[in-house]
Amino acid sequence: MTSEPHNSPATLYGPASLLFGVLGLVATLFAGVVGGGIPLLTASLAITFALLGLGRGMNRAQCVTxxxxxxxxxxWLVIALTTVTV
Structure with a gap:
């Protein structure tokens, strides 16, 4: 069984997920329902990188966070968009 090297690009999935997750939280605080594009993008990237990192089994704590x-x-965006009436 081969193990992945520690200098593989896959080791960056955890930190990237954590970074995009925090950026998504901050963007959600400053963007209203109208400006939901940036939080949606950063949250999607955070979830994608977290799932990729968990699949590889590297930096599990950062990926889960x-x-x-x-x-x-x-x-929050889904709840806000479904409860707001125009």
Whole structure:
């Protein structure tokens, strides 16, 4: 069984997920329902990188934190968009 090298680009999935998750949380605080594009993009990237990192089994704690931090803005946007009436 081969193990992946520690200098592989896959080791950056955890930190990237965490970074995009935190950016999504911050963008959600400053963007209203109208400006939901940036939080949606950053949350989607955080979730994608977290799932890729968890699939590789590297930096699990950062990936799980990024997954949660990316899921919160995504859930907030879905709830906000479904409850707002035009």
């Amino acid at each position: 990024g997954l949660v931090a990316g899921g919160i803005p995504l859930a």
